[in-house]
């Protein structure tokens with residue numbers, strides 16, 4: 001039984017455009033005054049990834065797109081980032097399973113230790129040892145720091161990162177910035193961010209910072 005109305009092969013340009021339009025809806029691309037996680041920069045926009053992934057249909061569609069865009073034939077493992085990236089990891093793994101029902105693909109996540117450093121738990125290390133060609137998936141790339149750390153971790157365990165797939169990238173993050181051969185993001189947002197409160201027009205106008213959203 002198929003749960004979603006999605007094709008077995010690639011999404012058409014029209015479908016991808018429709019998906020990009022859906023993600024740019026003000027429910028997901030929210031206007032306000034936000035503090036982003038990357039170096040505490042401020043921005044008048046916030047991409048509400050949690051709202052996107054809470055929408056089962058949209059989550060399935062973005063997962064399908066990522067699976068379609070970055071899971072080449074030689075990829076053996078998909079890696080996600082704990083904790084918020086786990087939902088996307090499962091979505092992409094599920095999409096791959098439906099796209100390629102006869103193919104074995106390991107799906108593991110990088111956990112965080114008590115100091116907030118990314119680590120792989122024992123079972124994940126074993127999968128990586130046996131399935132070395134890795135794609136990393138992440139919901140939003142803001143500074144890329146977390147993905148860079150996880151890519152280093154994959155390499156430290158003998159893996160090779162072939163690509164990074166993301167729903168959204170901000171801040172002109174490129175494959176080069178991340179130190180990986182290939183980066184594909186469904187939504188590319190080149191939105192203004194401001195380095196300090198002094199440079200932020202919203203701070204200067206005394207607009208309160210959003211307490212509901214931020215750090216994305």
Ligand SMILES: [Zn+2]
Pocket residue numbers: 033042043197200201202203204
């Ligand atoms: Zn501000």
